[in-house]
Amino acid sequence: MPHSPLPTRESLREVRYDIRGELSRRARELEGQGRQLVRLNIGNPGAFGFRAPDHLQAALTGHVHASDPYTHQQGLPLAREAVAAVHRERGTPNACAERVFIGNGVSELIDISLRALLNPGEEVLLPSPDYPLWSAATILNQGRPVYYRCAPENGFLPDPDEIERLVTPRTRALVVINPNNPTGANYPPELLHRLVDIAARHGLLLMADEIYDGILYDGAEFTPLAPLAGDVPCLSFGGLSKVWRACGWRVGWAVLSGDPLRVGDLHHAMDLLGAMRLCANVPGQFAVPAALQGPETIRELTAPGGRLHASRQAVIAGCAASEHLSLVAPQGALYAFPEVMGQAAEGFDDQAFALELLETEDVLVVPGSGFNVPGSRHFRITLLPEAGLVREVFTRIDRVLSHRAEAAARRQVA
Template sequence: MSSTEKTLAVRERLSEVRYEIRGELNRRAHALEAAGRELIKLNIGNPGAFGFRAPEHLQQAIIRDIDSTDPYTHQLGLPAAREALASAYRKRGAPHVDTDRVFVGNGVSELIDMTLRALLNPGDEVLVPSPDYPLWSAATILNDGRPVYYRCAPENGFMPDPVEVEALVSARTRAIVLINPNNPTGAVYPRELLERLVAVARRHNLLLLVDEIYDQVLYDGAAFEPTAPIAGDHPCITFSGLSKVHRACGWRVGWAILTGSHERTADYRNALDLLSGLRLCANVGGQYAIEAAVNGPDTISALCAPGGRLYETRRAVVEACAASEHLHLIEPKGALYAFPSVVGAAARGFDDHQFALELLETEDVLIVPGSSFNVPYRDHFRVTLLPEAGLMREVFARIDRALSRRAEMNTKVVPIKARNAAA
């Protein structure tokens, strides 16, 4: 490059964005695989990568209509798919659900970005849980907003404190994000907590942005409560899709349901319509599976019940953490993840990112550091619950082995001669 040539500058705000789920550690994993290493990758909740398949009736729905998938469809989504979604959410008790308030996107990720783009002016704030799914922080930042984190503390079972949430509201606050069931912790919010959080939103005129992508992934009798019926006339957007409950991540089919008073949400609804039109439409083929998904048989509950694959893998994680002197786990009640913390001698001087890299290099296991989820502590990590139970037991044997090495190093007694020399 000559002295007159300059490197291509990138957007400055990208320096504030973190997404370690597919970041530096993932790139190192690809390099190790290219060198012939066989890795166990637990960084992404991607059911198809672990042998899960989308249900047969969803596959057949797409096959039946494959000849109709070539043209663009309506910018909001296929009319029949949106009517099926509207009907399903009305049955849940969600108010004011019309087809023109159902937005189908290329996965929930696109819709999160779109809904924040329609809402935020530069410097506006969004209340985001800590830990969060980091796309929420990234999308807020890249739409010129500022994420403000409310604690979901481990000592409180990863539940937020509505009093603490309300104390963070400022004149610039526009929305509050709820992730329920929660990624990465597996917490499932009880109705009383949701009622209090909705009350905060009401008092301060905040849009509720509710990520419910894991709404049917529940364990040990945990009960899911949808937020929109509790919110009633108050503006609320509910996000879900085919990726998790229906194990069809690659189809990129998500939806956002706008509820609340039509009068209060009309301008915002029109803004979302405009943004939907600018991207023309979402992937058409996958949309033909929506009606089959919401009206077809339940294919997830058996996987989450005793004897089901997800349940048994979760059981393996719970038992491994209980048996380890180095790990503590608040049992996940929903979603596809566990979020253990490191305790005892192994936790002394522990750095989650450094440990994740060490585990990858020495034990061929890829995890996500807990600090990637925008928490101030560095003693947690996240694993997905998608592998078979036997493989997960092997994973935690490797994790425990690595932590035992750390604990041994931390508890070694320095010989007197060495101490005197150091002095």
Template sequence: MSAPAPLPVSTRQRLSEVRYEIRGELARRAGELEAQGRTLIKLNIGNPGSFGFRAPAHLQHAIADDMDRTDPYTHQQGLPHAREAIAAAYARRGMPDAHADRVFIGNGVSELIDMALRALLNPGDEVLVPSPDYPLWSAATILNDGRPVYYRCRPEDGFAPDPNEIETLVSGRTRAIVLINPNNPSGASYPRALLERIVAIARKHNLLLLVDEIYDQILYDDAVFEPVAPLAGDHPCLTFSGLSKVHRACGWRVGWGLLSGQASRVAELRAAMDLLSALRLCANVPGQLAIEAAVNGPDTISPLCAPGGRLYESRKAVIAACAASEHLDLVAPAGALYAFPAVVGEAARGFDDHQFALQLMEEEGVLVVPGSSFNVPYHHHFRVTLLPDAATIADVFGRIDRLLTRRAEAAGKVVQLAGRLTAAR
């Protein structure tokens, strides 16, 4: 009698609820095509180094000059001088209680988001998350046994949330409100009055504010960034940022979180995050050497976002391409590194964003992210990064428009055929 076949290794069931298409199935298919010799323009990831950007020289020197000090573990919350520099920088912004002992440095903001939700959530607890969201927020909530509850940021409202809707979603299990400002993927930048209303909801219902401000200095035209922590005052708020985007140093994996609010109200959360930080020993030490230079050094991002700057001109090219296309509609991004166009008209008939993204890659050699990957209920958007130069953007949208024109023509023929069949009856 033969022995039973060995069973495969099973995995956590909740992983089936997690989506991260930014590096998912489409990205794997892109790898297969590239292995076959295809050249692709990959606009799926906001990765500045892949588009010729470099971290500023003064940050590079800060690491190189002190590299011989990076061999040992450091404090679990991060290098003391780096945390002091972060606290001082945020105190200048008006953040209350900006002290080094409330700063946590992590291997990117992603690690800190996961850590914060692990510290906060009990099974079944709810977190209010924007839709569209950066999907890590949903994934980290789910994998820490919580439940994301989505508040809509609708295109017709410029992707701004409705505070009245947010409040209707609060339940007895709600623990936190997530704000991504400026927003990824929409590029929306929230005005002060809107943020004040959301802070008031958090205060009324005793909810932690989890504020993702990784794109805080990437703004266009007359957009203004409003940090949430100064508006929250003594109310508990955890603010996230880092070196990846503003300082173009994604691979260094340096993020930070600052816990603000009345000491007695945040003490337990602070202790929990300290414990979780200690369990992973410490964050990448070499990258932390650049923090003081980053927060105290020259502004290197604003010139890229001003007229004539690379990011500004690429954004301008996206706006122009969408305006010229009968198939696309765009809410112009006010900040961050992305645009989130909608497919409209005949091309949108029977449109499926995932199928479109696959077809665009295989037929036109362009990789984008389906809009539904960002936890929205509709399927006619896609996200592109603004990191390529303006000429590449123009080329990409020419390819997108060609495909959408073919789809519109095919949809029109189907409608005509259906009309003839109906008439023949």
């Protein structure tokens, strides 16, 4: 007898991850037809010819023979100590290996930490735009995302007073993504101090997504949150994926700081959840000391003359040359978040625009609404392609937007 389809978790209906969503599936179909696409939807350095530094590769391959057994659920002691040492140098209070968790990328640690923290219906303050994994992990762990605006007219920086007005008795955590994905905003110390004060007044956990901490442009400086937080509970996330261009190795870390008496239960909960998945990928963990104690390799890419700097400049120039685009120049991370303006923005549907760009110009971007921005006129692109390809991409983008502006003008005349 026929059976109805197996039901799935209802909360998945509220989850979106447009970075690898329907547009990406359509892109695979087009590639299957022989189309050559420019995929600007994912910050995946290896897909654009970047490699993990040689000394990281040597550390990984040189320890394959020692990678067969499970390790401690929080990670290899030598990897955890290397992370703790960096945080001690930054001034993170009580930084030690026992407070470091190694995971299969930051993504897994975000999920574990929210699962350890949240009871049904409790709230997490998230930026809008956000990195959508944060929203998804909050929902799937029975929490409720509450968004604070990061408006382009304020450089995509939040208003602390607005954030504090959003706090309720059910608020548990305040998430800070700095440097920011998708906007490239870099948070100044005075803003971070105000966010710490909010968390202190309301008993919130600070969750600092700092995976892009070394990717900065034109003199911008990164300020870590944990040293400012002091005794306020804080989880700081980092990893090998971006600064060290080793996305596929799936090595991330989280450092728990703050008053030991306040964070003890959260530490035990995260340790339990980590134990239930046994341990993170072991071979990649051997590269953590090499990364954190070895030569620095990202600045040659982000400094003037470097590849990432040149691509960023090409994005800035492409937006400046277009009558249809506005851009807050990214100060950090691997992305830009242009906004469509003028006649091209009339009746704008960011999903329809992204699909048209894909179908007609072979360029895949992520619509701004995929980052939980209602009524978005933005789209996200990565800075990873060579500058010449970036310039070509903006020629294609401008062609689509010009057609849209012309159609809007015709409608006005009619």
